[in-house]
Amino acid sequence: MGNSIGVLKDSIQNELLSSIFDLSQDYAEIGIDKLLDNAAFKEMPVVKTIVSLSKGALAIREIVVARKLIVFLQQFHKGLHSQSDVDKMIKNLVSDSGKRDRIIEQIIIMNERYIESKQSVVHANLLLAYLKSRLTWNELSDLLICLDALHPRSMDYLEQLEKQNFVFLPALSSSWVGSLIAVGLTLQKGPHKINELGRKLYYYGVKGDFNAVIPPIEATSMDRLTPSN
Structure with a gap:
C-alpha cells in the first residue's frame, strides 16, 4: 500500500510540474459510463497510474477519484496564466520536499473524499492562492477541512x-x-x-x-x- 501511494504521489507531482496539460475537455461533465470510452482520459498519466494500481481494472470508485484528480489538475493549470507562473510554481514546489509531500498528500486524501468535482476545482484554486502567498498553510488546511464538510x-x-x-x-x-x-x-x-x-x-x-x-x-x-x- 505504501509503495502504491508513493507511485500515485509521483504521478501527481509530475502532472503538477508539467508545463503542458490537456485543458481541451471538461471531464467533470462527462458521465462515469462514458469516461472509460474516452481515449484522452484513459491516456492521462494519473489515470494510467490508477489503472496500474488497480491491476488493470477500474471500479466505479476509482473512476470517480480519477475524474476528480483530473478536474483538480486541469483547474490548477488553468490558474497558471504564463510560463513565468509555471516556473515560479515549479521552483516553489521543488525547493521544499516536505511542503511538496504535504501538498500532494492533501490532494490525494481530499479528492478521494469530495462529493462533487466542483470541490476539486475550489481546492485547486485554494492551492494556487497558497502558492501565490494569498493564504498561509494553516488557512489552506483549515479551508480544505471546511470544503470537505461544506454542502x-x-x-x-x-x-x-x-x-x-x-x-x-x-x-x-x-x-x-x-x-x-x-x-x-x-x-x-x-x-x-x-x-x-x-x-x-x-x-x-x-x-x-x-x-x-x-x-x-x-x-x-x-x-x-x-x-x-
Whole structure:
C-alpha cells in the first residue's frame, strides 16, 4: 500500500510540474459510463497510474477519484496564466520536499473524499492562492477541512451574500446557509456575517480571483444593539 501511494504521489507531482496539460475537455461533465470510452482520459498519466494500481481494472470508485484528480489538475493549470507562473510554481514546489509531500498528500486524501468535482476545482484554486502567498498553510488546511464538510451548493449562495456585504439573518436566508454556519465560516454575534476565512474561500476558491482585496468585516447598526458577553 505504501509503495502504491508513493507511485500515485509521483504521478501527481509530475502532472503538477508539467508545463503542458490537456485543458481541451471538461471531464467533470462527462458521465462515469462514458469516461472509460474516452481515449484522452484513459491516456492521462494519473489515470494510467490508477489503472496500474488497480491491476488493470477500474471500479466505479476509482473512476470517480480519477475524474476528480483530473478536474483538480486541469483547474490548477488553468490558474497558471504564463510560463513565468509555471516556473515560479515549479521552483516553489521543488525547493521544499516536505511542503511538496504535504501538498500532494492533501490532494490525494481530499479528492478521494469530495462529493462533487466542483470541490476539486475550489481546492485547486485554494492551492494556487497558497502558492501565490494569498493564504498561509494553516488557512489552506483549515479551508480544505471546511470544503470537505461544506454542502457544495452553499458555495453558490456565497455569491448572493457578496451582494449583501456577507451579512445575513439566518431565519430569512437560504437553507444552504446552515452549512456555512456549521463549518465555522460565520461570525454569529448580532446579524451573522461570513468571516474572513469564509471570504477567502469565496474570492480565492470559488471565484479563483487571486488579486481580490478581501473586504473587511464591518460593524452594522444591529451589532451596536447586541450586548457583548
